[in-house]
Amino acid sequence: MFILNLVEHSTMCYPLSMQQRELLVDLSVLYRCAQNHFEQVLKSYDFNFTNFLLLTQIYENEGMTMIELARKAAYDKSTVTKSVAWLEDNGYITLETNLQDRRSKSLKTTEKCRKIISDLFHDKRDWMDYIIQDLDEYDKEVFFRMIAKMVERSRELEQRDVSEEVQPLKFYDIEKFNLSRYPGHTCCVLYLGGNNLRPVYADKKYLYIKEDALTISEAEVLNYLSQRKEMLEAICLTGGEPLIQGAALNNFMEKVKEMGYLIKIDTNGYENNHLKALLKEGLVDYVSMALMANEKEYEHISGSNKLNFGAIRKSINYLLDCDIEYDFSTTLIKEYHDASSFKEMVKLIKGAHSYRLYNYHSDEKMLNENLHGFEKEELKQFLDLARNYVNDVELIEEV
Numbered sequence: 001m002f003i004l005n006l007v008e009h010s011t012m013c014y015p016l017s018m019q020q021r022e023l024l025v026d027l028s029v030l031y032r033c034a035q036n037h038f039e040q041v042l043k044s045y046d047f048n049f050t051n052f053l054l055l056t057q058i059y060e061n062e063g064m065t066m067i068e069l070a071r072k073a074a075y076d077k078s079t080v081t082k083s084v085a086w087l088e089d090n091g092y093i094t095l096e097t098n099l100q101d102r103r104s105k106s107l108k109t110t111e112k113c114r115k116i117i118s119d120l121f122h123d124k125r126d127w128m129d130y131i132i133q134d135l136d137e138y139d140k141e142v143f144f145r146m147i148a149k150m151v152e153r154s155r156e157l158e159q160r161d162v163s164e165e166v167q168p169l170k171f172y173d174i175e176k177f178n179l180s181r182y183p184g185h186t187c188c189v190l191y192l193g194g195n196n197l198r199p200v201y202a203d204k205k206y207l208y209i210k211e212d213a214l215t216i217s218e219a220e221v222l223n224y225l226s227q228r229k230e231m232l233e234a235i236c237l238t239g240g241e242p243l244i245q246g247a248a249l250n251n252f253m254e255k256v257k258e259m260g261y262l263i264k265i266d267t268n269g270y271e272n273n274h275l276k277a278l279l280k281e282g283l284v285d286y287v288s289m290a291l292m293a294n295e296k297e298y299e300h301i302s303g304s305n306k307l308n309f310g311a312i313r314k315s316i317n318y319l320l321d322c323d324i325e326y327d328f329s330t331t332l333i334k335e336y337h338d339a340s341s342f343k344e345m346v347k348l349i350k351g352a353h354s355y356r357l358y359n360y361h362s363d364e365k366m367l368n369e370n371l372h373g374f375e376k377e378e379l380k381q382f383l384d385l386a387r388n389y390v391n392d393v394e395l396i397e398e399v
Contacts, residue, residue: 034127041123045116046090050075052120054083055109058093059117063106066281067254074155077250081280105282166247168218172240176224177231182264182286183325187234190221195241196270198303199292200368201331201360218252225259234262234285243271243278253283264288268302269315276318286325288356289315293336294344301336316348327354328390332382334360334372339381346389355390357382 035049042052057073058064064072070080084107087093092113095105109117132140175181175189193213195202225232235256242249242265253263264286267275278284293301295309319326328349330337349355360373374382379395386393 030131037127038123045120050079051083051087054080055087055092055113056117056120056124058087058107059109059113062108065105066107067257067283069107074158077277077281081277085280166251169221169245169248169252170215170217171221172213172215174216174221174224176228178236181236181238182234182262185233185262186231187236187262187264188225188228188232189236189238192237192239192242192245194244195239195268196244197241197268197307199268199290200301200303200336200371201333202303222252222255222259225256225261229259229261232261234264236264236266238266241268241271243267243274246274249274250278250281250283253278257283262286266290267315268292269312270308272311272314272318275315279318279322279324284324287319288327288329289319291316291328291330291345291349294341294348296344297336297341301333313348320349320352325353327356328352329356329358331358331360332374332379334374336371337382339385342382343385346386350389352390354392354394355386357386357393357395359395 038049038052042048047055054069054073054075057069061068061072066077066080066084069075069084070077073080075083084093084095088095091110094108094110096108097105132143135143169192171190172193173191175191178187178189181187181189225235237249237253256263262285263283265278265284266288267290269275269289275287279287292298295313298309298312299305299307316328319328330342330345332342346355357379359379360371362369362371362373383393383395
């Protein structure tokens with residue numbers, strides 16, 4: 001038998017370490033040759049190799065989510081997000097609400113895809129038939145079984161490496177049951193620490209993290225959530241600024257999603273790329289974005305001397321264009337807001353679904369204790385101005 005004889009011969013002639021080195025080279029050559037071949041084949045479709053591989057996976061697993069696609073194809077989420085966006089923009093797939101789980105998006109192929117898919121699979125089959133033509137049926141069976149086992153082990157090792165590389169989240173407080181933070185749902189509020197901005201009204205507890213601060217581990221939070229599925233429907237991630245947590249945040253959200261929970265994030269919108277990725281990957285169901293001031297005053301109130309307002313504007317536009325639940329919120333502070341500046345600010349979110357206004361109340365926990373909110377009769381002007389641009393405007397008296 002070709003495969004068995006080859007393995008036996010290689011074992012006798014070469015040390016195992018050399019075998020392993022040759023295997024890595026052979027796999028690399030096989031991948032590069034396949035990539036080069038299909039890049040030529042796909043020129044007429046304006047595809048690249050990655051788009052081809054992911055589209056065939058979507059076709060064979062109609063209705064899968066982006067998270068499932070990333071896992072099955074073993075691509076990083078950023079690559080999958082970009083490729084899915086290209087396939088959608090070029091009319092090969094659509095993103096539809098998952099009927100079994102409305103919190104995620106299903107990937108569906110279009111008629112345009114189905115018109116070319118048979119040709120793509122024909123090219124794929126011809127390539128495979130050519131490279132295995134020297135194997136008899138038994139060798140093919142053994143070969144594919146061996147490859148499947150190697151892939152399984154590779155996935156296990158990759159998952160272990162990722163788990164070791166990304167440290168789990170630490171939480172600095174938890175509100176185990178809340179009826180207001182996620183509209184229409186019971187939720188658990190989780191507080192993360194640290195911030196990429198220094199808003200004048202920020203809570204110092206979550207802005208500056210002390211090394212000896214008491215924390216709640218990710219494992220403890222997941223254990224709690226696993227035991228409260230009948231009571232809770234959602235979680236709210238707040239802070240601090242959740243989006244500065246990077247890959248650790250995504251990993252945690254995936255675990256929470258697998259339990260069936262809805263996820264809301266409170267954010268200042270400055271990490272616009274991370275926010276966009278979460279929206280594309282279907283990991284977030286509700287976003288509440290703080291809108292602090294108009295463009296001219298943003299640096300002052302946000303405490304950032306070199307603020308890139310373009311990042312804020314991009315996050316605003318992502319939310320205005322997305323089809324998930326969201327709201328914008330502003331904490332009204334007498335020292336920073338007046339009718340003129342407020343009008344310029346609310347124009348930024350014209351047409352938004354919902355806007356929440358909070359009247360600031362000074363507290364020793366806040367970064368600046370010498371600020372003031374407005375009297376009740378003064379707040380009406382902000383409500384009236386906001387309703388010229390947003391239909392659903394709500395005033396909440398206390399922060």
